[in-house]
Structure formats: C-alpha cells, structure tokens
Amino acid sequence: DTAVSQTPKYLVTQMGNDKSIKCEQNLGHDTMYWYKQDSKKFLKIMFSYNNKELIINETVPNRFSPKSPDKAHLNLHINSLELGDSAVYFCASSPRQSSYNSPLHFGNGTRLTVT
Amino acid sequence: LAKTTQPISMDSYEGQEVNITCSHNNIATNDYITWYQQFPSQGPRFIIQGYKTKVTNEVASLFIPADRKSSTLSLPRVSLSDTAVYYCLAMPSGYSTLTFGKGTMLLVSP
Incomplete structure (x- = not known):
C-alpha cells in the first residue's frame, strides 16, 4: 500500500495556467509538507502543515497556495504558472513536527513542466 | 542551521x-545527524539517524566521533540497487523542515 501518494505523476502545462497537485497519506501522521526539487537537485521546503494548520511557509510566491482539508491530505494549487516553476514537487509527511524519531516519508513526486 | 558538506559523487x-x-x-x-537515500524518480527515504557514537540498523551504520564535526555513513556489501543519491542533514530536534543539499551520488557497478 502506498504510504504517501501524490497525483499526477507528470504535469505538462503552459505559462499562465492554474494547476493543482494532490497528496494523501495513509500513515496517520500529523504533519505534512511540500518540497520542491529543482534542476540542481536541491530539495527545498515550501510549506508545512500540522493537523491542518499551516506552520511553515518559506519564501514562496503567493501564487502557490496549499490547502489541507484534513490531516491526511495536503494539496498544492499553483496560479499563473511560470517557466521557473518547472521542477519536481514532493509531498511528505512525518508523525509529528519534531525531527527526532519522526522521519519524513516522501511521495514519488510530481514532475511539473511549464512551457 | 548547520551546513553539511559531502562528496558530490x-x-x-x-x-x-x-x-x-x-x-x-x-x-x-541539539542537532541529530540524519541520512536519506533517493532513488531516481522517487522521493527520499529515511535511512538512519544518530546523535553520537555508532548507530546500526538493517540498512546501514552511522559513525559519529566525539566532537560530532563529521559523520560517516557505512553501507556494507553494496549491490547495484544501492545506486542512489545519499543526503546528510544536521536536523534540529525541534523541526523536520529543512533543505536537502545536493547529496552524494553513489554509483555501484558490477
């Protein structure tokens, strides 16, 4: 059974469009995250939610809006897509906020290509 | 946050x-040394975490000297399937929200 699943796996779209990526975890974790991995392979935190509440919002353009309807789901909506948004987006979850004995569990990523 | 440096490949x-x-x-x-493994087209996977001395699990061993200024991830008897990128992070005990560096690309050949 997939622990952290995100859809779609691939997303190709044109500049200016609005798109969403969905994420679900069946691990019963309290905390969920969105990470962005760019072409240089750096994996950067974007957002973190704990029990549906936003706790971390790194310097991400406000075109990116996360939504957590419940603690098992964290979706990412992106408005007015730009070329620089092309990257692989990873959803992750952890049992709680603390890193000690609370490792991150990642999904397999969504490769977004903006043309 | 503590910066980590590891070989590129x-x-x-x-x-x-x-x-x-x-x-x-x-x-x-209060930083813990944490290692993740990432296969192509997959998200990173937690391997091992430690604070000091030695930690061993079914996947790897982690050696951390007394001064904690470095650490060594040891993979015994690697196979082709161990080809992956390995990330080292110094994670504060309070949060899991960190940026992963470029990691070390390990290539295992026959």
Missing part, C-alpha cells in the same frame, strides 16, 4: 563496503 563495485563522509563543523548541540 562516489563510485563503487558490488560487494564492497562504501563509506560516505559528511562534514558538519558548525553542528549545534
């Missing part, structure tokens, strides 16, 4: 032991 052959060293000179007292 390493090559090995099947059956060999691989040691990947990570430097973290500015590690804080």
Whole structure:
C-alpha cells in the first residue's frame, strides 16, 4: 500500500495556467509538507502543515497556495504558472513536527513542466 | 542551521563496503545527524539517524566521533540497487523542515 501518494505523476502545462497537485497519506501522521526539487537537485521546503494548520511557509510566491482539508491530505494549487516553476514537487509527511524519531516519508513526486 | 558538506559523487563495485563522509563543523548541540537515500524518480527515504557514537540498523551504520564535526555513513556489501543519491542533514530536534543539499551520488557497478 502506498504510504504517501501524490497525483499526477507528470504535469505538462503552459505559462499562465492554474494547476493543482494532490497528496494523501495513509500513515496517520500529523504533519505534512511540500518540497520542491529543482534542476540542481536541491530539495527545498515550501510549506508545512500540522493537523491542518499551516506552520511553515518559506519564501514562496503567493501564487502557490496549499490547502489541507484534513490531516491526511495536503494539496498544492499553483496560479499563473511560470517557466521557473518547472521542477519536481514532493509531498511528505512525518508523525509529528519534531525531527527526532519522526522521519519524513516522501511521495514519488510530481514532475511539473511549464512551457 | 548547520551546513553539511559531502562528496558530490562516489563510485563503487558490488560487494564492497562504501563509506560516505559528511562534514558538519558548525553542528549545534541539539542537532541529530540524519541520512536519506533517493532513488531516481522517487522521493527520499529515511535511512538512519544518530546523535553520537555508532548507530546500526538493517540498512546501514552511522559513525559519529566525539566532537560530532563529521559523520560517516557505512553501507556494507553494496549491490547495484544501492545506486542512489545519499543526503546528510544536521536536523534540529525541534523541526523536520529543512533543505536537502545536493547529496552524494553513489554509483555501484558490477
């Protein structure tokens, strides 16, 4: 059974469009995250939610809006897509906020290509 | 947050032991050394975490000297399937929200 699943796996779209990526975890974790991995392979935190509440919002353009309807789901909506948004987006979850004995569990990523 | 430095790439052959060293000179007292593994087209996977001395699990061993300024991930008898990127992080005990560096690309050949 997939622990952290995100859809779609691939997303190709044109500049200016609005798109969403969905994420679900069946691990019963309290905390969920969105990470962005760019072409240089750096994996950067974007957002973190704990029990549906936003706790971390790194310097991400406000075109990116996360939504957590419940603690098992964290979706990412992106408005007015730009070329620089092309990257692989990873959803992750952890049992709680603390890193000690609370490792991150990642999904397999969504490769977004903006043309 | 403590910066970590690790080799960009390493090559090995099947059956060999691989040691990947990570430097973290500015590690804080409450930081834990954590390693993740990422296969192509997959998200990173937690391998091992430690604070000091030695930690061993079914996947790897982690050696951390007393001064904690470096650590070594040891993979015994690697196989082709161990080809992946390995990330070293110094994670504060309070949060899991960190940026992963470029990691070490390990290539295991027959």
